[in-house]
Amino acid sequence: MVHAETVAGRRTGSPWLPFAVRRLLGLVAIFVALLVVSFLIVQLIPGDPAAGLAGADADLADIARVRHQLGLDQPLGQRFSDYVGGVLSGDLGTSFMYRQPVLTIIDNRLPFTATIALSAITIVLLVAIPLGMLIGVLTQGGRRRWLDTGFGFVTGLLDSVPGYVMATFLVVMFALGIGLLPLFPPAYTPRFGSASFVLPVAAIVIGPICTVSRVVRRETAVVLGNDYLRTARGWRLPAWKRYVKWALPNLLTSTLTVSGLVLTGLIGGAVVIESVFALPGLGSGIIKAILDRDYPVIQAMVIVIGMIAALINLLVDILLGLIDERTLGGSHVST
Template structure:
């Protein structure tokens, strides 16, 4: 008796769709909570900065009346709660305020500097994932079962050392060696100038990715060693399946869950590292903008840049969570935790 294959059960599809809807609801709620926290932090952080911006704007020779007038114009004489509600109201209407120093909209200043920080951060994220995952897998496969102990030791010592070097020290070292020591200023310019264009980002990206590459590669190497000893991988080796097929089709998806979970935290930290790296390489990004705004006590610029940097970090984590959901649907259930 011939039988026809049963069509796919719609329940499975509806279950997946429901899981994605629950995932989206949780992540949107998380983004809303992060946004609220950023509003509070970005407002209160400027209150901790010593000094009075009204005094700085009025000038060293200004009298008390002139300083009071400037403070009134800036709204700094209002109660703290009134300042906060006004700040939140402006943000919800898409207004980040006006710079005390430049008398320009803060969004104009932020978005003029944002491409530099975004270029370093996004390029760094891509480089870390493209280099660290294959590197860790190759070392993990080569040292499987205790083989090549010398390679395993060298890999661990080298990555551990490079990972321990702070980003600003690595940046300074690259400037001295690449741009100054071996004289490749045209290829590796030590500071940003329009003349060099994209070449000005080579050393900043290199400085920001070396540590994260080592961190992620060490995790990938460890996860590769665990996955290769799993029963299904032993069965695949017993069937004499091609090594590339075994490692890419079965080993890689199973180690990516843990790897991307850690990578979300590492890549978020890279955004903070980009702020410091920009100062070393004189890039006119958000990092140097925040430092200058703090020195000038330009509260609206500080608040706007802190808010934008925080939202970028939240979006990076959201992207990692989405990738995890595409790779392993079990993470849609909420068992995966990513800051």
């Protein structure tokens, strides 16, 4: 009896410390992996950047001279060592094409991607969670099956449309067709909330909203069937208190877990959307760098985009921990 009480009652240490250590080590591992992948991936790009930079009339000597200037004539191991040393010292190199620091290029392009991504993440969470809860409440207990079926069909259909197809449709319909929304002007400076962001953000968020709202609807149905909510209804508590104060926190755990995966996918979606709308962000930048065989830009953008995705996952894990510390996996019981 005493032993059982000791096991049940003596919980030592905060789960946040081991969580922080694990996540820090995880970020370091991801960073190292990105360093290796970003270096090796440029070696797989066909063609010689020196040949393109030397010009169409260049002979072998000219190409060799350009290769030497770019450091491409060094052994692979030496190039990797120089690359890692530069990154760790904060020097991401100089663009082959533009002959300017890669950090400057990223600094010019990051605001576009950041504005679109932050807008998309905010809209997905603010729309998908209330929408899924509303449908879950309206269809609980098998009621309004037509609504449940229609919601599943429409969200499934929209979720299956590729991002570039959705972007093209929105451009043709709302920009070129009825002229309701503008495209990005050539000299556009990103500003949160501008009408020019509506089309690219809409193209990104429609699929994730459908995915997350379906998860929320399913979790809402499960939570509303729990005994404590049936008891709350018996106590005649206000509906807003039952749904917002009791139901919402209990369905957020699984919802945020799925949302983390979806929101990470938004970063990849931004690459496609920026290309469709010809936006000067990181996504279109990395595609242009690949076509130009601009190795330093490719490597830097792979690292930046990869770390942004990792930080989004970390933020989701922190939010899950704030809601329920058991998700941290760091607490333990002493004997």
